[in-house]
Amino acid sequence: MKNYKIILQYDGSRYKGWQTQKNTDMTIQGKLEAVLERMAGHPVEIHGSGRTDAGVHALAQTADFKLEEHFDKEEIFTYLNEYLPEDIRVLEIEEVPLRFHSRYHAVKKTYRYTIWNAPKADVFLRKWVEVIPEELDLAKMREASKLLIGTHDFLAFCGNRKIKKSTVRNVMAITIGKKEEQVEITITGNGFLQNMVRIIVGTLVEVGLGKRSVESVGEALESRDREQAGYTISPRGLALVGVDYE
CATH class of the missing domain: 3.30.70.580 (Pseudouridine synthase I, catalytic domain, N-terminal subdomain)
Known part of the structure; x- marks a missing residue:
């Protein structure tokens, strides 16, 4: 075999x-x-x-x-x-080797979420981006993202409210960049909970739109309460970029 x-x-x-x-x-x-x-x-x-x-x-x-x-x-x-x-x-x-397992031996995963920050998306990219026409405050989003870096209990950012396994994860990096109309949010961690990346992005978008404060992101994290975090953004703009192994 x-x-x-x-x-x-x-x-x-x-x-x-x-x-x-x-x-x-x-x-x-x-x-x-x-x-x-x-x-x-x-x-x-x-x-x-x-x-x-x-x-x-x-x-x-x-x-x-x-x-x-x-x-x-x-x-x-x-x-x-x-x-x-x-x-x-x-x-x-x-x-x-026979013992290799794609899921259990992964040490790092990177996801990227792409937002089209203009009223109408490029025709050829429309299936892979989320359209948010209002201008995003990227500086505040970057400031808020820093509160999520490190090893934390991310229960507030988990889509499964009945989860029984550990909800502690290590988010190693979050970068937010913009090129013309596209805003890219890249998140790297040792693993992610159900909908975790999409909830993090949704929360940061709310900060960028002025719908919540930078401080509220840290408060949501500490609360472990899903209701305190932001909305679950559409899956359309999300892509798994890569998986790293030892």
């Missing part, structure tokens, strides 16, 4: 997220497993580094799967790219 690690990218616009679901075949994991099953002649389980939500994109998602048969990695690479939908593409493939 061999364990294969792949790096892939996908446009999540028409998918229900990464994780396989019983009531739909429109998931990234489902599409990958269907192609692998066709190739191998039996079901193949694939593990992703994280479960991106419905509508979320990936520039470089990491996944792994095991095959009992001996397949040349180039053969697998070619087969996947031939039979996967056009909005899912495998960029790299390599053989890794």
Whole structure:
């Protein structure tokens, strides 16, 4: 048996997220497993580094799967790219130790959220950006983002209010930049809770629009109360940029 690690990218616009679901075949994991099953002649389980939500994109998602048969990695690479939908593409493939797991061995993940800060988005980018026509105060957003850096309990920024696992995460960096009409918010951490990135971005947007103070972000963090943080922004502008391993 061999364990294969792949790096892939996908446009999540028409998918229900990464994780396989019983009531739909429109998931990234489902599409990958269907192609692998066709190739191998039996079901193949694939593990992703994280479960991106419905509508979320990936520039470089990491996944792994095991095959009992001996397949040349180039053969697998070619087969996947031939039979996967056009909005899912495998960029790299390599053989890794059997113990490697894309999710459990990840040490750092980076997401990027893109906002079109003008009344109407570029026609060719409209599926990958969130339109916010009002001018954002980026200086205040950067100031507020500093309050979230470090190891904290991010329960207030978690979309699952019934979560029983630890909600402590380490946010290593948040950068906010602008090029012409596009505002990009890049967040790196050792892991993220359900909807955590989108809630952080939504909270920072509220700061940028003058709907909340800079100080309120730190207060929300300390409160551990979801009601104290900002709204969950649309998944449209979110993309997984990359995953790092030791």
